[in-house]
Amino acid sequence: xxxxxTHNLLACHVxxxxxxxxxxxxxxxxxxxxxxxxxxxxxxxxxxxxxxxALVDAARQLGDTSLPLEQPEMLDDDFLKxxxxxxxxIHVEExxxxxxxxxxxxxxxxxxxxxxxxxxxxx
Amino acid sequence: MAPKAVAPAVVxxxxxxxxxxxxxxxxxxxxxxxxxxRYKPWPIIAAFMHSIATGxxxxxxxxxxxxxxxxxxxxxxDILTIGLDRSINLLRIARNAGDSSATRxxxxxxxxxxxxxxxxxxxxxxxxxxxxxxxHERRIQAVKRLLESVSPLHGRVLIYVWAIEQxxxxxxxxxxxxxxxxxxxxxxxxxxxLSKKTAAAGKETLEGQVEQPVFNRYYHMFAKGELPGLVxxxxxxxGIQVGQRPMVLSDISTxxxxxxxxxxxxxxxxxxxxxxxxxxxx
Ligand SMILES: [Zn+2]
Numbered sequence: 003x004x005x006x007x008t009h010n011l012l013a014c015h016v017x018x019x020x021x022x023x024x025x026x027x028x029x030x031x032x033x034x035x036x037x038x039x040x041x042x043x044x045x046x047x048x049x050x051x052x053x054x055x056a057l058v059d060a061a062r063q064l065g066d067t068s069l070p071l072e073q074p075e076m077l078d079d080d081f082l083k084x085x086x087x088x089x090x091x092i093h094v095e096e097x098x099x100x101x102x103x104x105x106x107x108x109x110x111x112x113x114x115x116x117x118x119x120x121x122x123x124x125x
Numbered sequence: 126m127a128p129k130a131v132a133p134a135v136v137x138x139x140x141x142x143x144x145x146x147x148x149x150x151x152x153x154x155x156x157x158x159x160x161x162x163r164y165k166p167w168p169i170i171a172a173f174m175h176s177i178a179t180g181x182x183x184x185x186x187x188x189x190x191x192x193x194x195x196x197x198x199x200x201x202x203d204i205l206t207i208g209l210d211r212s213i214n215l216l217r218i219a220r221n222a223g224d225s226s227a228t229r230x231x232x233x234x235x236x237x238x239x240x241x242x243x244x245x246x247x248x249x250x251x252x253x254x255x256x257x258x259x260x261h262e263r264r265i266q267a268v269k270r271l272l273e274s275v276s277p278l279h280g281r282v283l284i285y286v287w288a289i290e291q292x293x294x295x296x297x298x299x300x301x302x303x304x305x306x307x308x309x310x311x312x313x314x315x316x317x318x319l320s321k322k323t324a325a326a327g328k329e330t331l332e333g334q335v336e337q338p339v340f341n342r343y344y345h346m347f348a349k350g351e352l353p354g355l356v357x358x359x360x361x362x363x364g365i366q367v368g369q370r371p372m373v374l375s376d377i378s379t380x381x382x383x384x385x386x387x388x389x390x391x392x393x394x395x396x397x398x399x400x401x402x403x404x405x406x407x
Contacts, residue, residue: 008207008230011182015240024242036228041202047180048205051245093228108240114216117234121141124238 004099004115006064007048007089010057012108012117014101017125022103025056028063031097031110038090042082045089049073061088134312134343140259147343148257149211151317152189155340156214158320160190169392170252171196173283173399179203181247184274186236186267187211187254191219194229206250209234236267239274246274248281253395255355256286256345259312264345268359272402277382280402285395289346292394310348314341352396353389360384370403381405 014023054073061069068084099108099115106123109116136143152159166174174196177183181204185193188208195201208219208231216231223229234240236254255267271282289311317340360367366383381404388399 005230007182007205008232011207011241011245012232013240013242015238039202043179044203044205045180047178048182049180051182051247053242112217113220113228114213114231114233117232117238117240118211119235119238124235 004094004110004113005090006057006060006092008115009060009094009099010053010089012099012115014104014106014108015117015125016101016104016106016119016123019101019104019106019125023101025053025060025102026099026108027102028060028094029098029100031064032095033064034093034095035091036093038086040083040086042077042079042086045082045085046077048089049077049085057088061092064092064094066092131313131315132341134314136259136312136343140263143259144257144343147259147314147341151340151342152212153214154338155317155319156190156212156218159317160215160218161320166193166196167252167285167392167395169388169390169397170250170283170285173250173281174204174206175199177204177248177281181205182207182245183248183250184209184241184246184271186249186251186271186274187257188219188231189215189253191216191222191229191231193250193252194219194231195223195227205230207232209236211235237263237270239270241274243273244276244280247276247279248283249274250283252283252285253287255284256347257343258345259343265355265358265362268355269363272359272363272365272384272400275402277402277404282400282402283397284352284400285397286347286352287344288391288394288396289348290391290394310351311346313344313346315344316341347396349391349396352398353386356384356386356398356400365402370405 012026058069058071066088069088074081093113094110095113097110170193174193183206185206185208188210191208194206194208208229210216213233216233219231220229221227249271251271255264258264258267275282319338357367368383369385370383383403385401386398387401390397
């Protein structure tokens with residue numbers, strides 16, 4: 003699955019592509035929404051690891067504008083529910099993720115991102 | 126069931142090509158039968174997953190059918206484990222591991238890759254995977270990738286590999302060494318006989334008999350001490366000290382990053398190590 007929680011971790015790893023290799027840009031995506039169990043304690047623990055701007059941008063690309071541009075200090079329930087939805091309930095089933103630096107395409111097929119590289123591309 | 130014969134192997138070509146043929150292609154063929162035999166997590170792995178703090182995210186490098194992705198069973202939404210594997214057919218099973226209505230996060234990739242932000246994971250596990258890599262250097266590289274994937278401040282890692290020292294119950298006959306020191310381990314192939322049921326979905330002979338294809342998977346069986354040895358070599362390459370976090374700060378003028386071997390043991394025909402990273406800032 004590529005949910006936005008995973009997308010926020012993935013980076014291009016083509017040989018020599020070490021800067022500006024995150025976040026991968028979505029293109030031609032098909033998404034599905036699936037309910038997931040809300041766990042605010044998980045979200046609070048995960049928040050320090052989020053690259054916030056990348057998450058907000060990716061959510062907006064997929065049509066969700068519920069997150070504020072700045073990560074808020076007050077974590078109220080409304081905010082956490084929006085964050086939960088963005089991170090865990092939007093599934094990218096098909097599409098392409100492109101490296102902003104080297105333009106390598108990582109396809110997503112049947113919900114599985116293909117991060118395999120050919121041997122000569124491996125750093 | 127007859128004892129499973131384990132035969133010596135010689136890796137005499139490009140290791141990537143060798144693994145493609147003797148590991149990855151086989152797992153794609155046997156995925157559904159293999160998965161049906163792999164459902165119960167080993168106790169030390171279950172305990173490790175149970176000890177992970179709420180809000181942590183982890184990488185399962187070589188997730189196979191994803192049997193560790195639903196752990197810990199009593200509080201499954203407290204942590205999130207992302208499964209990485211080279212076999213697309215195993216990943217299709219891993220996607221719904223443990224509960225057909227649940228969707229797991231899985232990524233098609235190689236354990237020698239690093240397609241994520243460095244240090245972004247809080248923990249990583251690699252169970253029964255590194256022993257499929259065909260050279261010592263590639264096995265070191267895999268350990269380096271695990272150390273690079275987790276947080277330098279608190280990252281935790283658990284690695285399991287197949288041991289030369291086999292459980293009496295495993296019924297496997299292991300070829301004896303060829304004069305090499307035991308620290309080096311042994312390259313072998315282990316036959317996988319596809320079940321009649323899975324094979325029946327394929328072809329039948331003229332007599333109506335179901336042929337049961339045999340696939341010989343490559344393994345490097347680890348000698349005692351070899352796995353912690355890989356950790357030392359990987360850490361050295363990364364400029365990381367191996368040992369406990371120093372208690373007295375005056376001693377550490379030059380030491381910045383370290384990894385502690387928390388456990389180093391043998392369980393049911395496998396060697397394992399548990400690692401914990403530490404970093405001193407300032
Ligand atoms: Zn790139």
